[in-house]
Amino acid sequence: MDGQFCTEHSSLMIGGNCGRCATDSAPKLSDLEEKLGYTFKDKDLLLAALDWRVDAKFMPKAKTLELLGDKLLGLIVTEELVNLMPMDDVVLFNQIQNTLVSNKFFSEIASSLDVREYVLRYRSKKDGRTFPADVFEAVTYAIYLDAGRDLETARKFVIKHVISHIGQALENIHAPYHTNESKLLRLVWDTYKKFPNYKLLPAEKGAIATVGIYANETLLATGSGLYVSAARTIAILQALKQLEQNAAESNTSRP
Helix, strand or coil: CCCEEECCEEEEEECCCCCCCHHHHHHHHHHHHHHHHCCCCCHHHHHHHHHHHCCCCCCCCCHHHHHHHHHHHHHHHHHHHHHHHHCHHHHHHHHHHHCCCCCHHHHHHHHCCCCCHCCCCCCCCCCCHHHHHHHHHHHHHHHHHHHHHHHHHHHHHHHCCCHHHHHHHHHHCCCCCCCHHHHHHHHHHHHCCCCCCCEEEECCCCCCCEEEEEEEEEEEEEEECCCCHHHHHHHHHHHHHHHHHHHHHHHHHHH
16 A cells, blocks of 8 residues: 555555565556656655655655755756856846746646656645645755766756756746747747857947847847847847748748
8 A cells, every 4th residue: 555664675655565666566666767767776765755744743854855956956957057048138047047947847847747646645635736846856856866966967857857848938938028039039949959149249331239149159140220229129030030931941841
């Protein structure tokens, strides 16, 4: 029975077996590991991240793993974003960062992994929308511990399950006062898996400012005007036009 202890191994039961027994005979734990893309050397660490039962004297270890996992996820996501996108728009950077480390986004990821199916806990009416996010954070830190506190192993896990879904997060991002910029952000990410980079170029003839928009080292478009903001707006429109034209041509050429 789930939630009981295996008397032979003193481990929690999943699918009628404890974590150690589950290695060979219970499919549920191995199924979760397959979804996570990580196989635990210490099955009890994974079980600890899944055990959310509370009694009057003790808080579950999963709660500690969740608190530490929240900080670890924040660190890795922020570092990866810094590598992926320019820091010239701090407001937009913060919006994307806050979306990627939000309970809502983590809950969506956890739901796609069906984490609730594997959780050991007493049923509670207090289970809220953020509970799947709590479990995801706990599992993330459990992976970090199981890998010998190896940050790169945790980073690979976060890239696979969080960073790779930036496009999904961008659907809810609207850069303040620049809806075309938001649209461009999504198009460039979908095409190049990079964020657009804005550079101030030598001014073209008759202009005071010229702005270029790049994806990696590829120049997407330029815009010129009497002000940097005007040049940036024109460059965004030109880049959108070019990317949409490229997409239309690509769809036309498909059989």
